[in-house]
Amino acid sequence: MEKPRYQSVTIPIILSFLLIIITFSYDICTAIDVEQDELGALINAFVPLVLGVLSLVIMAMVLIFSRKEKIAFYTLIFLGAVNLATAVFLKFNFKDFSPLNSNHDLTTSKVLLSSVLTPINERSKIIIENLDGLPDNDVLAFSFVHKSGITNSDIRKKTFDHKEVTVCLINNASSDLIIRGMALSDDELWHIKSIKKDDKIQSTYPLVITPSGQVYITVEFTAAKIEQRIKAPWWKYLLKTQNFLAVQSRYFNYQKLRGATCINTKGILVLKTDSKTEPYCNIHLNGLWQYKVEGDWEPDLQRVVNTLGFGTVIGFKNFDNGLNGNKLVPFSDEVTGNCFSVADQSKSVRITKIAAYHGCCSVEAVDSTCYYYPAKNKMFPLFVSMPRTRQMLFPNGYNTGVNSVCFKPDYPFVLKVGKSDMERKRNFQSKIGLRIWKARDLNGSPISNAFILGADHLGARGTNYDYQDEVLYIENVKIK
Structure with missing residues (x-):
């Protein structure tokens, strides 16, 4: 006896209804603030898709x-319920990966960090000096590259990090300053590596700083919480899938993928002092973590400048929106010009290499940053990259270890980074080799006479128009 057949409209109705449920479930999962947990956002993006495809296969x-028909409808109800329940679970279990309102020990136990987030007064008893110079004296920036699976013989994968930053605390008062304790917002992300006074390691509190005395605190971005999280083997495939989608998205000029293989995390170092007016002093920590190096594993330029405390609008993420170096980026802070002139002749021009993200061990990796005067061929070198510092913030220069220099040019000058020149006519196919953006602070206010420059190595095998091969910050100049 022949089994009863479905009515002609049953199959389309069942499949359409299941697709609606899957789509609705995906919308629920992805209605999140991605910046709270960019790794977790990958779970919310991929799990409903995988579950949806599996549901369609089972239904088919x-x-x-x-x-x-009864079995088909029962299956539809079951699969729909599973998709919706999973979506709701993922939605309401998504939370901030590194919240700043954590409790932590400062005195006896548990001082609420969120209750001490007060700005540092200019006449404060304590002066903080960030030895990096940027982003600010009370804001530190770190970068960390995941090293798992890198063999000792794989020289291309060996890279330095900028996972340690040192601040100098100076007593600005006429009496002793007493630091009663220090605490971090998350010990699984940050670590106080050392406290030095008079070249001696300090390990006990209270810490007494005499008038005009100094103490050096080195903070390390360990990223242990992130490293522990991705130990599960399926994270490897999840991150590789995300990277694959990022690579393929270039062909469609699409840069709005949910989640990332590079993430930002924030923290706070709180100092408890004997000051009656300002008993707590806060140092803000910005960490940048990446899973692998080179290509679309690298952090995009907008992420880099945000980590460094700038509010400059770059106008793109992984590549320049398909412009391929031919035009300025619209709806951004990019400006055009062929040379710089000194803004204040009484001061030096200062240029800092704030980031480098490019390939290792090639000619481009050791290109110098230099300047010259228009219509003249003589080059004045500023610094040269080290190949091992090509995937980090604040990369060191060759031999000197310097990533910031001051100079006083006699005339308007042109910058050149490797083969990338401010003057387009000197570049490969007359493309833009150095994009220039007006520097802004995190509030979006322009920083006077300051610019951010992003270089891409044009005409090379790895040219990808991401403009973060070398990233520079220049001060006391006007663009012409």
Whole structure:
């Protein structure tokens, strides 16, 4: 006896209804603040898709091998319920990966960090000096590259980090300053590596700083919480899938993928002092973590400048929106010009290499940053990159270890980074080799006479128009 067949409209109705449920579930999962947990956002993006595809396959198998409408409808209800329940679970379990309102020990136990987030007064008893110079004296920036699976013989994968930053605390008062304790917002991300006074390691509190005295605190971005999280083997495939999608998205000029293989995390170092007016002093920590090096594993330029405390609008993420170096980026802070002039002749021009993200061990990796005067061929070198510092913030220069220099040019000058020149006519196919953006602070206010420059190595095998091969910050100049 022949099994009963479905009515002609049953199959389309069942599949359409299931697709609606899957789509709705995906919307629920992805209605999140991605910046709270960019790794977790990958779970919310991929799990509903995988579950949705699996549900469609199961539904199709039931429709093929079972001719009973009741079984088909029961299967639809079950699969729909599983998709919706999973979506709701992922939605409400998504939370901030590194919240700043954590409790932590400062005195006896548990001082609420969020209750001490007060700005440092200019006449404060304590002066903080960030030895990096940027982003600010009370804001430190770190970068960390995941090293798992890198063999000792793989020289291209060996890279330095900028995972340690040192601040100098100076007593600005006429009496002793007493530091009663220090605490971090998350010990699984940050670590106080050392406290030095008079070249001696300090390990006990209270810490007494005499008038005009100094103490050096080195903070390390360990990223241990992130490293522990991705130990599960399926994270490897999740991150590789995300990278694959990022690579393929270039062909469609699409840069709005949910989640990332590079993430930002923030923290706070709180100092408890004997000051009656300002008992707590806060140092803000910005960490940048990346899973692998080179290509679309690298952090995009907008992420880099945000980590460094700038509010400059770059106008793109992984590549320049398909412009391929031919035009300025619209709706951004990019400006055009062929040379710089000194803004204040009484001061030096200062240029800092704030980031480098490019390939290792090639000619481009050791290119110098230099300047010259228009219509003259003589080059004045500023610094040269080290190949091992090509995937980090604040990369060191060759031999000197310097990543910031001051100079006083006699005339308007042109910058050149490797083969990338401010003057387009000197570049490969007359493309833009150095993009220039007006520097802004995190509030979006322009920083006077300051610019951010992003270089891309044009005409090379790895040219990808991401403009973060070398990233520079220049001060006391006007663009012409």
